[in-house]
Amino acid sequence: MTVAVKARAPRPERPGPLLRLKYSYQKHWYAYAMIAPVVIVLGVLVGYPLVQGFYLTLTDANSLNSARTIGVNHIDATYKFLGFDNYADILWGPTAYDRFWSHFIWTVVWTAACVVLHYGIGLGMALLLNQNLRGRTFYRMLLILPWAVPTFVTVFSWRIMLSDSGIINSVLGGLHLPQPQWLEDTTFQRLAAIMVNTWVGVPFMLVSLLGGLQSIPQELYEAAEVDGANAWQRFRNVTLPGLRSVSSTVILLGVIWTFNQFAIIFLLFGTGAPDAQILVTWAYRLGFGQQPRDYAQSAAYGVLLLSILIVFTAFYRRWLARNEQLAG
Amino acid sequence: MSTTTETPAPAAAPGARRVAARPAKYRGRRSRSRTGSILSHGLLMTASLIAVFPIGWLVYLSLGPDKDDYLHPGGIAGKASLSNYDHVLSHTSFFTWMGNTALIAFFTCVIGVMFAATTGYAVSRMRFPGYKKLMWVLLVTQMFPIAVLIVPMYTILADLGLIDTYGGLILVYCSTAVPYCAWLLKGYFDTIPQEIDEAGRVDGLSPFGTFWRLILPLARPGLAVAAFYTCLTAWGEVAFANTFMLDDGKYTLAVGLGSFISEHDSEWQYMSAAAVLIAIPVIVIFYLVQKHLVTGLTAGAAKS
Numbered sequence: 001m002t003v004a005v006k007a008r009a010p011r012p013e014r015p016g017p018l019l020r021l022k023y024s025y026q027k028h029w030y031a032y033a034m035i036a037p038v039v040i041v042l043g044v045l046v047g048y049p050l051v052q053g054f055y056l057t058l059t060d061a062n063s064l065n066s067a068r069t070i071g072v073n074h075i076d077a078t079y080k081f082l083g084f085d086n087y088a089d090i091l092w093g094p095t096a097y098d099r100f101w102s103h104f105i106w107t108v109v110w111t112a113a114c115v116v117l118h119y120g121i122g123l124g125m126a127l128l129l130n131q132n133l134r135g136r137t138f139y140r141m142l143l144i145l146p147w148a149v150p151t152f153v154t155v156f157s158w159r160i161m162l163s164d165s166g167i168i169n170s171v172l173g174g175l176h177l178p179q180p181q182w183l184e185d186t187t188f189q190r191l192a193a194i195m196v197n198t199w200v201g202v203p204f205m206l207v208s209l210l211g212g213l214q215s216i217p218q219e220l221y222e223a224a225e226v227d228g229a230n231a232w233q234r235f236r237n238v239t240l241p242g243l244r245s246v247s248s249t250v251i252l253l254g255v256i257w258t259f260n261q262f263a264i265i266f267l268l269f270g271t272g273a274p275d276a277q278i279l280v281t282w283a284y285r286l287g288f289g290q291q292p293r294d295y296a297q298s299a300a301y302g303v304l305l306l307s308i309l310i311v312f313t314a315f316y317r318r319w320l321a322r323n324e325q326l327a328g
Numbered sequence: 329m330s331t332t333t334e335t336p337a338p339a340a341a342p343g344a345r346r347v348a349a350r351p352a353k354y355r356g357r358r359s360r361s362r363t364g365s366i367l368s369h370g371l372l373m374t375a376s377l378i379a380v381f382p383i384g385w386l387v388y389l390s391l392g393p394d395k396d397d398y399l400h401p402g403g404i405a406g407k408a409s410l411s412n413y414d415h416v417l418s419h420t421s422f423f424t425w426m427g428n429t430a431l432i433a434f435f436t437c438v439i440g441v442m443f444a445a446t447t448g449y450a451v452s453r454m455r456f457p458g459y460k461k462l463m464w465v466l467l468v469t470q471m472f473p474i475a476v477l478i479v480p481m482y483t484i485l486a487d488l489g490l491i492d493t494y495g496g497l498i499l500v501y502c503s504t505a506v507p508y509c510a511w512l513l514k515g516y517f518d519t520i521p522q523e524i525d526e527a528g529r530v531d532g533l534s535p536f537g538t539f540w541r542l543i544l545p546l547a548r549p550g551l552a553v554a555a556f557y558t559c560l561t562a563w564g565e566v567a568f569a570n571t572f573m574l575d576d577g578k579y580t581l582a583v584g585l586g587s588f589i590s591e592h593d594s595e596w597q598y599m600s601a602a603a604v605l606i607a608i609p610v611i612v613i614f615y616l617v618q619k620h621l622v623t624g625l626t627a628g629a630a631k632s
Contacts, residue, residue: 024457027456028454028456028457030450030454030534030535030536031450031454031456031459032456033536034446034447034449034450034454034536034539035446035447035450035451035462037443037446037447038443038444038446038447038506038507038510039462041443041499041502041503041506042465042469042503042506042507044484045481045484045499045500045503046469046472046477046503048480048484049477049479049480049481049484050472050477050480052480052483053477053479053480056479056480121375124371125372125375128368128371128372129372131368133365133368133369133372134369135369139372139373139375139376141615141618142376142379142380143372143375143376143379144379144614144618145379145380145383145611146379146382146383147614148560148607148610148611148613148614148615149383149607149610149611150560150563150564150581150582150606150607150610151564151566152564152566152582152585152586152603153386153564153585153603153604153606153607154382156386156585156599156600156603157382157383157385157386157600157603158382160385160386160389160596160600161382161385167385167401199378199379199382202379203379253470256470256471257470260471260472260473262473262567263564263565263566263567266566266567267566279473280473283473284478284567287478287479288478288571295479298479299479299480301473302472302473302477305473306468306471306472306473309471310468310471313467313468313471
């Protein structure tokens with residue numbers, strides 16, 4: 001009993017909230033000063049637009065009734081407040097399947113396929129490069145190259161290669177294989193998009209996983225070998241656990257980036273190819289690629305996308321934490 | 329045979345050394361089978377070929393002087409010339425666009441990395457109230473689909489009079505690049521021992537002085553990666569640049585290249601030449617940075 005009292009003795013008077021705020025300020029003002037620029041920029045350029053974008057989703061704003069300036073005349077906004085009608089319309093309105101759900105399914109397939117390919121190929125290449133092999137540095141430089149090329153250049157190049165009489169179809173024709181219309185036929189548009197995105201995304205995974213592999217202590221492999229573990233067992237019980245923290249981060253980022261991958265599909269198909277559009281490009285098309293521009297629905301898509309990703313991330317992190325516990 | 333000692337690239341920078349706990353570069357497997365080795369080389373060569381081919385093909389096509397050469401590439405070999413490059417460089421606004429892009433990329437890079445570095449440092453070293461929330465915000469910012477932001481951003485920039493200015497675009501790029509870089513750099517700073525900070529403080533440096541004089545120089549590989557990332561983002565971004573830059577003289581390369589299609593009736597040969605010219609500076613920067621890339625990126629990913 002007395003012990004407890006004694007332990008509490010050193011700080012008998014708890015300062016009032018104002019004073020505490022002052023102490024906290026004195027103690028942490030360096031931290032706040034250092035994060036201030038980012039917080040301000042994010043607040044103005046991301047936070048505020050987000051709030052405003054969210055407000056737009058509750059209205060029927062489009063390019064015909066929003067505030068705009070034509071010449072010297074300023075026309076005030078005339079859009080009405082609708083509440084959650086836009087969301088209802090998108091999610092279970094009469095055209096919900098054609099417009100939202102079909103794109104949603106394709107987006108999920110696209111994300112899953114791309115991330116699995118990115119990770120699988122990236123890991124495979126990283127394992128190959130992590131061996132004691134002649135010319136390793138050279139291979140690494142070549143393999144990272146796609147990362148260095150700006151996306152629009154990449155996509156431009158692929159568009160030429162995938163066009164009807166482009167090199168890919170010429171080669172396929174030379175092998176007497178069917179020559180699909182990569183840029184016109186829906187199925188092949190989707191395949192082409194996944195192919196290009198895989199090509200673009202593997203280097204990031206490769207570099208990250210290679211670094212992860214190199215940070216696994218050599219002794220673990222030696223110990224496993226002494227214990228008689230074969231290559232597959234070493235991979236399962238040493239390599240994969242050793243990569244866990246890198247993997248969880250790059251997979252999360254990969255999912256987020258792929259889900260929101262705008263440039264590749266946009267540049268590959270423009271605003272055409274309605275069935276190959278993922279949700280992000282579809283939302284852009286609603287907001288910018290048609291007349292009248294439907295700002296409200298476009299923003300509503302954005303909010304839905306963001307919610308999907310936040311829910312996913314929350315679950316993913318919880319799942320990771322549980323796995324960690326099981327493993328530890 | 330297997331004892332060929334190819335000397336490892338010299339440790340990139342003083343900071344790199346403490347990043348990975350003794351990189352396990354050399355597998356102690358003395359006797360890898362011959363087939364295994366051939367298989368590895370075969371796979372790596374195939375992969376490298378796939379990685380390089382689209383770019384190589386673009387370079388090849390850009391040498392064909394006629395409009396339709398890309399349709400029958402076999403003919404190019406016989407009459408390859410640099411005339412497309414000549415046209416792009418002397419008869420289009422290429423240099424203006426490149427200047428614009430370089431300017432925007434440079435300032436995005438400098439401002440973005442500075443902001444990201446201070447934030448990353450604060451998050452890595454200081455446990456202030458709200459720090460967890462800040463980390464979460466930085467991650468969530470990665471998730472913002474531009475579709476939801478682009479309209480309101482446009483209005484804000486219009487209100488600030490920043491549409492069609494370099495400053496506006498730089499600001500927008502910073503807002504997307506900084507959160508990721510801060511995340512990355514936080515991980516990198518985490519790998520630099522706290523004792524260095526403490527030593528700095530004992531010697532009478534302020535927290536900012538410690539950061540500036542001791543930590544930043546040690547974090548160079550991480551900074552290089554962040555700088556590279558911001559540069560790339562700014563150099564190749566399309567959607568924002570397309571929407572916010574209206575005047576032909578303010579275009580970035582990405583937007584300018586797009587204008588080739590409509591204005592000059594799809595002159596693919598000029599487009600490919602321009603695309604190659606655009607890719608060259610990035611690839612050069614890339615190879616200057618790539619030594620740091622593995623260490624910098626991994627430290628960030630492994631520790632976050």
